Amino acid sequence: MADIIDELIRKRGFASRIFRNREVLHPDYIPDTLPHRENEIRKLAEHLLVSAQGMRPSNVLIYGLTGTGKTVVVKYVVSRLKEKASSLNKRLDYAYVNTRKLDTTYRVIASIAQSIGLRVPHTGLAISEVYRRYINALDSWGGLHIIVLDEVDYYVKREGDDLIYKLVRANEELSKAKIVLIGITNDVNFIENLDPRVRSSMGEIEMVFPPYNAEQLFTILKQRAELAFNQGVIEDGVISYCSALAAREHGDARRALDLLRVSGEIAEREGAERVTIEHVKKATLEIEEGRIYQSVVTLPLHQKLVLKKIVELVEGKGSTTTGEVYTAYSNMMRNLKYEPLSLRRISEIISQLDMMGLIISEVVNRGKYGITRIIKIRKDMLPVIKDALKDVEA
Ligand code: ADP
Ligand code: MG
Numbered sequence: 001m002a003d004i005i006d007e008l009i010r011k012r013g014f015a016s017r018i019f020r021n022r023e024v025l026h027p028d029y030i031p032d033t034l035p036h037r038e039n040e041i042r043k044l045a046e047h048l049l050v051s052a053q054g055m056r057p058s059n060v061l062i063y064g065l066t067g068t069g070k071t072v073v074v075k076y077v078v079s080r081l082k083e084k085a086s087s088l089n090k091r092l093d094y095a096y097v098n099t100r101k102l103d104t105t106y107r108v109i110a111s112i113a114q115s116i117g118l119r120v121p122h123t124g125l126a127i128s129e130v131y132r133r134y135i136n137a138l139d140s141w142g143g144l145h146i147i148v149l150d151e152v153d154y155y156v157k158r159e160g161d162d163l164i165y166k167l168v169r170a171n172e173e174l175s176k177a178k179i180v181l182i183g184i185t186n187d188v189n190f191i192e193n194l195d196p197r198v199r200s201s202m203g204e205i206e207m208v209f210p211p212y213n214a215e216q217l218f219t220i221l222k223q224r225a226e227l228a229f230n231q232g233v234i235e236d237g238v239i240s241y242c243s244a245l246a247a248r249e250h251g252d253a254r255r256a257l258d259l260l261r262v263s264g265e266i267a268e269r270e271g272a273e274r275v276t277i278e279h280v281k282k283a284t285l286e287i288e289e290g291r292i293y294q295s296v297v298t299l300p301l302h303q304k305l306v307l308k309k310i311v312e313l314v315e316g317k318g319s320t321t322t323g324e325v326y327t328a329y330s331n332m333m334r335n336l337k338y339e340p341l342s343l344r345r346i347s348e349i350i351s352q353l354d355m356m357g358l359i360i361s362e363v364v365n366r367g368k369y370g371i372t373r374i375i376k377i378r379k380d381m382l383p384v385i386k387d388a389l390k391d392v393e394a
Contacts, residue, residue, distance in 0.1 A: 018268045024227040025261040036216045037073050044077045051180050052144045059181040059202050064209030066186045067252030091143020099155030142176035152183040153190035161198045168201040211251030217243035235276045289384045296388035304392045306349045314377045322373045
């Protein structure tokens with residue numbers, strides 16, 4: 001074994017031919033400058049500075065599609081302000097909580113409390129007790145505490161808005177310290193359906209982050225590529241190609257950066273000297289496959305069973321229909337001695353699979369034979385879907 005590794009190191013070395021510093025393509029990396037977000041940075045920083053000077057802070061609600069720079073802008077602003085404040089001996093600190101990842105009220109409030117140095121056990125305290133300790137500690141510290149609740153729609157959908165409302169009102173209990181809340185969401189519907197009382201107090205200031213266009217994505221990618229890749233490794237046209245592809249996907253900077261990173265990884269795996277448009281094309285497919293795989297693996301059981309039947313039928317004859325799928329599905333269920341779902345439910349599941357982009361279905365009118373839905377699966381996606389379904393026993 002050691003020989004193989006020795007040989008590889010001799011051939012390839014530890015240094016990458018392609019990457020100079022791949023960390024800068026990591027989603028958590030915060031660049032020194034954020035092109036095309038100057039206005040948003042200025043507006044947010046100005047607001048927080050005013051709050052730090054003793055005005056009653058108003059809360060901020062930020063929304064925009066994924067990859068429009070919401071998270072990175074907020075992290076950039078709050079971390080810079082904290083640095084400045086500490087060098088000027090001012091009291092300003094922040095808590096950043098991604099509520100999709102920290103998914104219970106206990107974990108959210110514990111993380112907020114920990115950000116000002118409180119020790120909170122993983123379990124065992126009542127939420128109200130953690131909250132009380134946090135408020136007490138905050139007031140004896142006496143500064144401005146910025147609480148960022150990222151992907152806050154996930155939290156509210158799961159746990160309701162009690163904690164948020166409590167935090168919004170906390171300034172009334174505090175005598176010295178102050179709290180500013182910054183909520184971030186990718187989901188505009190969420191804001192529209194938010195309890196109006198919560199919306200008006202949480203979103204006294206609302207900021208919308210617009211999608212980037214291809215040119216803006218180009219600047220962002222170019223800046224990152226210079227740090228991430230060895231000089232001259234990226235072939236001409238690669239960056240504008242990635243930008244154009246991501247601009248089509250609603251201007252998502254994350255997509256653009258992912259494409260560039262995966263293209264580089266593929267070039268490296270192939271032992272190529274440069275990253276080419278061909279690598280970007282392969283990367284597109286690889287990313288798409290990853291997305292398909294994830295969405296199949298996380299489907300509920302019945303959806304998986306229906307998809308499995310569709311795969312079998314499509315493999316046999318290229319396409320199938322709702323009727324055939326239903327027959328195959330209910331036979332299978334009877335063999336397993338289970339009650340099959342109704343035809344209507346199966347039709348709904350088929351529509352959902354279509355909306356998720358796992359199958360392609362088309363309703364055709366066959367005159368006197370009535371209306372049928374023709375179902376297909378993209379050929380290049382069949383292997384991934386089958387792989388993702390391989391553990392489904394039926
Ligand atoms: P959102 O939170 O809106 O979904 P992010 O802030 O996570 O989007 O941004 C997605 C990715 O794009 C991150 O890697 C981020 O660093 C990068 N990014 C977004 N906007 C910019 C920008 N203006 N300049 C540089 N990088 C950016
Ligand atoms: Mg985000």
